[in-house]
Amino acid sequence: MPKAYFPHAYLTETARRRPELWRLLVGLLLIGVLVSLLNMVFFAALVAMGPNEWAQELLAGSSPLALILLLVSFGFITFGVAVAARKMQHRTLWSILGERRLAETQFVSVLKALLILGVIGFLLPPYSMGGELTQKLPLTTWVLLLPVAAFAVLIQVSAEEILFRGYIQQTLAARFNSPIIWMGVPSILFAVGHYAPDAAGGNALLIALWAFVFGLLASDLTARAGTLGPAIALHFFNNVIALLFISLPDSLSGLALFVLPFDTSDAEQLRPWLLVDLVMMFVCWLAARLALRR
Known part of the structure; x- marks a missing residue:
């Protein structure tokens, strides 16, 4: 394991007491059943x-x-992970998140760095988005909803990080030394979860690739930090921009201030911006790493 990833050992400490793969598989099955039943009801x-x-x-x-x-319904995933971790490995949810005070400090530090980066990006010369943006919500309504909306996004991204960079990654790391396995497998699963050919059409594979790369970067931050705080901050910043500021019009646009002039399946318009977004994701990852060094 690279020296930079030594903090990750803290997160895997309790998982190493019961590292059997069957526990992970049964735990994931339990999570799937619980989440499905709770969502159904x-x-x-x-x-x-x-x-x-x-x-x-x-x-x-x-x-x-x-x-x-x-977005709030994603809390069922967090609940499912908490139950599975307790039943299969005798772990608490905080053992997955990392030491509480450190996780909170790292979350705030990384989020501050990303907000500064976002302000710099906003102040740069305007770039065409392939057409005029359409205002989705009146500004006053959007501002009033913003605190609740941001909290709902935080619930959603925390749930995904707790499952992928938390429960799955840490359990695999307790069993395998190679980061290729414990970073790669959760990232592949994360990408599969974002593969939606019916909605995205020809862009489905590119969106899945984007999710895979994001998963790797979030896994890297988690391993370097020893908590899920930085990964949650990175995911939160990304989803706040994509869901609350400028969204695609065909899905998950209910809280957006503006919507783009093209939808998810528009390959010609969306693909260049997915590539731009991929580059920006790397920039955000670098900013997060710099914030962790302070």
């Missing part, structure tokens, strides 16, 4: 309370309330 209750078109609106996250509820 949650969304069935929500759909029953609304009009006929509410179900489609909820699944697409096309209104503020629909997207907030959709």
